[in-house]
Amino acid sequence: MIKIENPNGYIEITNNYFANLVGRAAQSCFGVTGMVNSNPYQSIKSVIKNKGSKDNLDQGVVVKSDNDKLTIELHISVSYGVNINAIVESIVNKVRYTVEEATDLQVSKVNVYVDALN
DSSP states (O other): OEEEEETTEEEEEOHHHHHHHHHHHHHTSTTEEEEOOOSHHHHHHHHHHHTTOSOOTTTTEEEEEETTEEEEEEEEEEOTTSOHHHHHHHHHHHHHHHHHHHHOOEEEEEEEEEEEEO
């Protein structure tokens, strides 16, 4: 849960919202074939929750908040034969823009881990 204070009070944004927002932005980039579970908890959650569903937008996404700045970790799989550096750069720019536009919070880091080639 990320809590933001403004003159009218507090705004709380859930980690699930951020994970879905980031997952949707990352999967829309060229060359990304899917998200990969980043820890055992996400693996268990995806098996129980989705049972065959392909819409695992929050899978492989970790969002942390520190002094109103966000650090985002993404674990992805990419298509074989594409330029990984170009894909990662595209993902970083798209995710940063999408999150900052939707929430008005600054993204300090976007770490992208390529865990699989398809």
